[in-house]
Amino acid sequence: VIKKNSKADHLFIALDKAFEQLQLLGANQKALIFTESKRTQEYLYNLLTEKKYKDQVVLFNGTNNDPQSTRIYNQWLEMHKGTDKISGSPTADKRSAIVDYFRDNATIMIATEAASEGVNLQFCSLVLNYDMPWNPQRIEQRIGRCHRYGQKFDVVVVNFVNIRNQADVRVYELLEQKFRLFDGVFGASDEVLGAIGNGVDFEKRIAQIYQECRTTEEIQSAFDDLQEELKPTISEKLQSVRSTLLENFDEEVREKLRVNYDKTKSYLNTFEQKLWKLTKYVLKDFAFFNDNEFSFNLHGNPFHDVTIHPGSYKMLCTEEGKKKSDIIVPDDTNIYRVGHKLAQHILQKCKSLPTPVRLVEFNYTDTPTLISSLNGLIGNSGWLRVEQLSIDSFENEDYLLLSCITDEGAEIEPEIAQRLFSLRAEEKDLLYLVPETESRLSKSIARYRQEIVTTNALRNRDFFDIEMDKLDQWADDMKISLEKEIKDLDAEIKLRRAEAKKMLSLESKVAAQREIKKLEKGRNEKRQSLFASQDEIDERKENLLTDIEKMLNQKIKQEELFTIRWTII
Incomplete structure (x- = not known):
C-alpha cells in the first residue's frame, strides 16, 4: 500500500505558489488541472476536497455524470429557464453549466482530455499538466483552453515531470526545446506542430521507446535518434513559414500583425x-x-x-x-x-433563393478594408462557381468548394477567390455559360472535391488509430490496476490464514476466518470486475469497428450553389 504520494504533495506546493503569483498579478484564483484518466481525476478530487479545497473543486470529463455535475446542471437549467442560453442539447448544456460553475464558484477544475477542445476558459490563466501526454498537439490544445481571445494575463503552465525517470525527462526536453511548446505567447509551436501531422505517429514512437529500452544508455540513444530524425522536417517547416510571411506580406500587413x-x-x-x-x-x-x-x-x-x-x-x-x-x-x-x-x-x-448565373461587379476601390491579395486581379474578369460538398462517413461534414478562373485562363486559388466576397459588389446582367467554361469549372471543382475526400479518409484513419489506442491504454490500465488489487488481496489472505493458525482460542479463530471470507469475497468481486471490464472494452471495440465499417461506405453529396461571372473594378 502506498503510504505517501509525493506527486500529489507537490501538486499542493505548485498550487500554493501559483495562487500567490496570481494574487500579485490581480488574476483570478483559478486553476485547470489535466489528468489522463478518470481514476486519477477522482483521486485528486477526493484529495483536494479533503485537505484544503472543500467545495472549491469541479470535475470535467467525457460523461459528466457524477452527482456534483448533475446537481450543477440542474441548478443551471433552473437559473436559465425560459432563456435562449439553453441550447436544448443536454451534453452541450451540461458542459456550459460546469464551465459557468468553474468561472463563478469553483477554484479548481480537474479535467480529462475531454476539456482540451471546444471549451473556453479565458477567465483562468493557470494550467497544470498533472499527467503529461506524449502528443505535443494535445498539450497545445490544453493550453489553448485558457490562452485564447479575452485572456488578460500570461497563461502559466506547470508540468509534472519525474526527474528520476530518464525517459520522462527526455520527452519533456523534446516537447519544450524541439517543439517549443512553452516558449511564450508567440512561440514557434504552431509552425513546428504543422510538421508532425496529428502527433499520433510521434506518440507511438515515444511509447515504443518506453517499451523497448531498459538502460539509461538505450533511452538516451533512442531519443537522440528520434531528435535527429525530426530535425530536418522541423527546420524545413520553420523556413517555409517564415519565407511565406516575409515574401507575401507587405510592410503594412506585417505591422498590423502586431495587434494594438x-x-x-x-x-x-x-x-x-x-x-x-x-x-x-x-x-x-x-x-x-x-x-x-x-x-x-x-x-x-x-x-x-x-x-x-x-x-x-x-x-x-x-x-x-x-x-x-x-x-x-x-x-x-x-x-x-x-x-x-x-x-x-x-x-x-x-x-432557398434562386441563384441564376449573373454578372457580379466587385468594387475594390470602394471597399473600406483593402485586401492586398486581390491587387493583381483589379481590372480582370472571369468565372466563379461555388459547390457544397457533404460527406456522410464517421461524421457529417460540409465543405464549400470554389473554382475561379480568369478570362486569360489563369486559375485563382480558392482562398483568394473567397476574398472576393469581402468586397462591395453590385449584381448586373443575367448570363449563360458556354460549354467550354462549364467544363473548366467542373474539372477544377472535381479536383478540389477529390482532395477533400482523400483528406477526410486519411483523417478518419488517424482518428481510428487514436480511438483504438485509447481503448488499449484503458484496457491495460484497468487490467494492471485490478490485477494489482487481486494480488494484494491474495497476499493479505495468505497472511491472515497464517495468523489464524497461531491463534489459541476457538472464538478468535472463528472471527479470523470470518475476516478471511470477507477478503475472499472482495477478491472474487475484483475478478468479476476484471472480466466485466474486459467485456465492456470488447463491446466498445466492436462498436467502433461497426462505426468504421459504416464510415468506409462514404456517402458523398454535391450541390452547385451558384455560378457567377465576375469583374473587379
Missing part, C-alpha cells in the same frame, strides 16, 4: 459579420439597423409561416475593455445569434 489591443472595440468576428450583413439584406424592409451597436429594431414579421415577435435585437460583440459575459443587455432586448429562431429562418430563406 487598445484600439479594438466593438469588433465582430468574421462569422458574425456575415450573419449581420445577411440579416440586413433580408430584413431591410422590416427593421431599423444600428451598425455602431450591432442592434436592430424589428417592426414587422418577414415570415408568414412562423411567429416572429417584433422588438429589439442585439448581437453580443466584444466591446472595448469588456468580455461578452460582462456586457449588460436590457431585459426587453433579444440576444441575436445564429441559433436564434429569427436567424435560422433568415438562413433558410437565403438558402
Whole structure:
C-alpha cells in the first residue's frame, strides 16, 4: 500500500505558489488541472476536497455524470429557464453549466482530455499538466483552453515531470526545446506542430521507446535518434513559414500583425459579420439597423409561416475593455445569434433563393478594408462557381468548394477567390455559360472535391488509430490496476490464514476466518470486475469497428450553389 504520494504533495506546493503569483498579478484564483484518466481525476478530487479545497473543486470529463455535475446542471437549467442560453442539447448544456460553475464558484477544475477542445476558459490563466501526454498537439490544445481571445494575463503552465525517470525527462526536453511548446505567447509551436501531422505517429514512437529500452544508455540513444530524425522536417517547416510571411506580406500587413489591443472595440468576428450583413439584406424592409451597436429594431414579421415577435435585437460583440459575459443587455432586448429562431429562418430563406448565373461587379476601390491579395486581379474578369460538398462517413461534414478562373485562363486559388466576397459588389446582367467554361469549372471543382475526400479518409484513419489506442491504454490500465488489487488481496489472505493458525482460542479463530471470507469475497468481486471490464472494452471495440465499417461506405453529396461571372473594378 502506498503510504505517501509525493506527486500529489507537490501538486499542493505548485498550487500554493501559483495562487500567490496570481494574487500579485490581480488574476483570478483559478486553476485547470489535466489528468489522463478518470481514476486519477477522482483521486485528486477526493484529495483536494479533503485537505484544503472543500467545495472549491469541479470535475470535467467525457460523461459528466457524477452527482456534483448533475446537481450543477440542474441548478443551471433552473437559473436559465425560459432563456435562449439553453441550447436544448443536454451534453452541450451540461458542459456550459460546469464551465459557468468553474468561472463563478469553483477554484479548481480537474479535467480529462475531454476539456482540451471546444471549451473556453479565458477567465483562468493557470494550467497544470498533472499527467503529461506524449502528443505535443494535445498539450497545445490544453493550453489553448485558457490562452485564447479575452485572456488578460500570461497563461502559466506547470508540468509534472519525474526527474528520476530518464525517459520522462527526455520527452519533456523534446516537447519544450524541439517543439517549443512553452516558449511564450508567440512561440514557434504552431509552425513546428504543422510538421508532425496529428502527433499520433510521434506518440507511438515515444511509447515504443518506453517499451523497448531498459538502460539509461538505450533511452538516451533512442531519443537522440528520434531528435535527429525530426530535425530536418522541423527546420524545413520553420523556413517555409517564415519565407511565406516575409515574401507575401507587405510592410503594412506585417505591422498590423502586431495587434494594438487598445484600439479594438466593438469588433465582430468574421462569422458574425456575415450573419449581420445577411440579416440586413433580408430584413431591410422590416427593421431599423444600428451598425455602431450591432442592434436592430424589428417592426414587422418577414415570415408568414412562423411567429416572429417584433422588438429589439442585439448581437453580443466584444466591446472595448469588456468580455461578452460582462456586457449588460436590457431585459426587453433579444440576444441575436445564429441559433436564434429569427436567424435560422433568415438562413433558410437565403438558402432557398434562386441563384441564376449573373454578372457580379466587385468594387475594390470602394471597399473600406483593402485586401492586398486581390491587387493583381483589379481590372480582370472571369468565372466563379461555388459547390457544397457533404460527406456522410464517421461524421457529417460540409465543405464549400470554389473554382475561379480568369478570362486569360489563369486559375485563382480558392482562398483568394473567397476574398472576393469581402468586397462591395453590385449584381448586373443575367448570363449563360458556354460549354467550354462549364467544363473548366467542373474539372477544377472535381479536383478540389477529390482532395477533400482523400483528406477526410486519411483523417478518419488517424482518428481510428487514436480511438483504438485509447481503448488499449484503458484496457491495460484497468487490467494492471485490478490485477494489482487481486494480488494484494491474495497476499493479505495468505497472511491472515497464517495468523489464524497461531491463534489459541476457538472464538478468535472463528472471527479470523470470518475476516478471511470477507477478503475472499472482495477478491472474487475484483475478478468479476476484471472480466466485466474486459467485456465492456470488447463491446466498445466492436462498436467502433461497426462505426468504421459504416464510415468506409462514404456517402458523398454535391450541390452547385451558384455560378457567377465576375469583374473587379
